[in-house]
Amino acid sequence: MYERGGEKYFVVDEHTHFWDASPENWVKGQEQYAKGWIECFHAYMGLGPPETHWPLEKFMKYSAEDYERDVFEQGHADAAILQSTYLRSWYTTGFNTTEKNAGLMERNRDRVIVNGRFDPREGEAGLKQLEEDAKRYNLKGVKVYTAEWYNGSRGWSLSDPEAQVFLDKCQELGIKNVHAHKGPTIWPLDKDAFDIKDVDIAATRNPELNFIIEHVGLPRIDDFCFMATQEPNVYAGLAVVIGGLMHARPRFFNRVMGELLFWVGEDKMLFGSDYGIWEPKWQVEGFIDWTMPGTEEYSDYPAVTTATKKKIMGLNAAALYDIPVPEELRLRDETPAAREDAQLVESG
Amino acid sequence: MTATTASVLDALAEVYDPELDEPITGLGFVASCEVSPEGDVAVALRLPTPQCAPNFAFLMAADAREVVRRLPEVRDITIRLEDHYTGEEINTALGRGDGFTGAFPGETADDELASLRELFLRKALVGRQSRLIEELFRRGAKLDEVAGLTVSDLPDVRDAQRCVELRRRLGLTADPDAPAFVLPSGEPVLAGELRRWLRTARLVRMSLEVNGGICRSLLRAHRGVEVDDPEEVVLG
Numbered sequence: 001m002y003e004r005g006g007e008k009y010f011v012v013d014e015h016t017h018f019w020d021a022s023p024e025n026w027v028k029g030q031e032q033y034a035k036g037w038i039e040c041f042h043a044y045m046g047l048g049p050p051e052t053h054w055p056l057e058k059f060m061k062y063s064a065e066d067y068e069r070d071v072f073e074q075g076h077a078d079a080a081i082l083q084s085t086y087l088r089s090w091y092t093t094g095f096n097t098t099e100k101n102a103g104l105m106e107r108n109r110d111r112v113i114v115n116g117r118f119d120p121r122e123g124e125a126g127l128k129q130l131e132e133d134a135k136r137y138n139l140k141g142v143k144v145y146t147a148e149w150y151n152g153s154r155g156w157s158l159s160d161p162e163a164q165v166f167l168d169k170c171q172e173l174g175i176k177n178v179h180a181h182k183g184p185t186i187w188p189l190d191k192d193a194f195d196i197k198d199v200d201i202a203a204t205r206n207p208e209l210n211f212i213i214e215h216v217g218l219p220r221i222d223d224f225c226f227m228a229t230q231e232p233n234v235y236a237g238l239a240v241v242i243g244g245l246m247h248a249r250p251r252f253f254n255r256v257m258g259e260l261l262f263w264v265g266e267d268k269m270l271f272g273s274d275y276g277i278w279e280p281k282w283q284v285e286g287f288i289d290w291t292m293p294g295t296e297e298y299s300d301y302p303a304v305t306t307a308t309k310k311k312i313m314g315l316n317a318a319a320l321y322d323i324p325v326p327e328e329l330r331l332r333d334e335t336p337a338a339r340e341d342a343q344l345v346e347s348g
Numbered sequence: 349m350t351a352t353t354a355s356v357l358d359a360l361a362e363v364y365d366p367e368l369d370e371p372i373t374g375l376g377f378v379a380s381c382e383v384s385p386e387g388d389v390a391v392a393l394r395l396p397t398p399q400c401a402p403n404f405a406f407l408m409a410a411d412a413r414e415v416v417r418r419l420p421e422v423r424d425i426t427i428r429l430e431d432h433y434t435g436e437e438i439n440t441a442l443g444r445g446d447g448f449t450g451a452f453p454g455e456t457a458d459d460e461l462a463s464l465r466e467l468f469l470r471k472a473l474v475g476r477q478s479r480l481i482e483e484l485f486r487r488g489a490k491l492d493e494v495a496g497l498t499v500s501d502l503p504d505v506r507d508a509q510r511c512v513e514l515r516r517r518l519g520l521t522a523d524p525d526a527p528a529f530v531l532p533s534g535e536p537v538l539a540g541e542l543r544r545w546l547r548t549a550r551l552v553r554m555s556l557e558v559n560g561g562i563c564r565s566l567l568r569a570h571r572g573v574e575v576d577d578p579e580e581v582v583l584g
Binding site: 032033043044046154189191220244252255256259 | 452464468551557559570
């Protein structure tokens, strides 16, 4: 919980990691990819305030204690969701596995939620694993990372028939939140690899599932907004928007938030810090203090209210994950955000 | 006259990042450029991260080769993409003068990446037109006047010139009496549609500019490269 200016905010950090990218975990012969990957992540940390930067060595592998302090004690989170990304082509025991995440959940039963993952290219074995993970970790969500390399393949698509089998399985297992992450990516080689059309198709086919698009489809925010306007079950994950822009590019941050509020609406936007790419503390505190400037440039974006911030900071994610919110932290007046304007505007 | 570093850099300024619609020179993607007394040119390109999309990386490297090739008195040309996950494949193909399928045999059928290029030329046109209209508003134009303008009415600014270039590349007319603002299909933006169209165009523009901003931020954080970036607005 974060208290500021007499208001209390329930904080759910919907996008956090607990990875091991240390050199001991690099796959032999694939070191350049394993090293390149984590160095690229580390560069993103450079977009946050300098006093929050870590040396690369710590960034490659941080401890459970680091996580608990940064996310909960200093980062104000009431609950945090750990996302799983395997990347076993590059990291021997996986980059950020469900199993490793579950270790953190064991220590923090009341406040850590672990999301699983699936990869349709793993076929029957993958389905069985998803089923086991769902039961063992009580999964309510999965992260899908379509750019992952696997057995010579450089990626997959959520609209593949093989992927639908897994989405059906998610429904059967009570997994209702699918966090889709596009890029940094490679495949498909001759098309726009960041294209989110496959999420659009999957969201239409699976109206019972929620699709949270991480980092709002960056670098395709425009395509994402056009899609989210039309698909009631598509949500915006704000990881990278807050971490990557609020400090480094404040004017872009205003514009991105304005467009997201207009096209997607405050009921479908979720705060995620992307820890350990960035520490949550400065993001939570900065976002609560942030105001849309009153100048002409931003004049026709929707108003940003305390309720807007409460929803984005935690209440929206709490609803998706059935996280109980103390009475005093709920909104008194539940009025949905108006999105009629956006619905009138067609894509193109 | 032999090519010089300056003339090669001038030529490279005509190479645009297709995804951002900005010259690679302004984005800081040219890591080095050397010209020998005999006219051998060696250009190294460096993108913000090793994971930047290989297709766009290939297009920029191939376009760089093409603009240098057109210069007089150039002998050998070596274009190298540095520190990239598919750099080896791309550099080998470029060295052989191969297209995209030569770089990734069996993984792609589109040698020229034509549809990818076209998709982003369309986005660029939408984004540039949005910026141009805002410039017109700043100069006092009213919404209902803008829809009636023709290409010849446009001010002599870079965005207007680029819109004409983009239209020609897309096979759309850009004659002086053609409508100033068009949909990616080439149809004019009608007066009654303009307000709504602007709303979507502004989003496309924001997306392109924010991506350019993130590229610059990463180049600075990852590679220590400082690039021009006044007021977070894309220029050039």
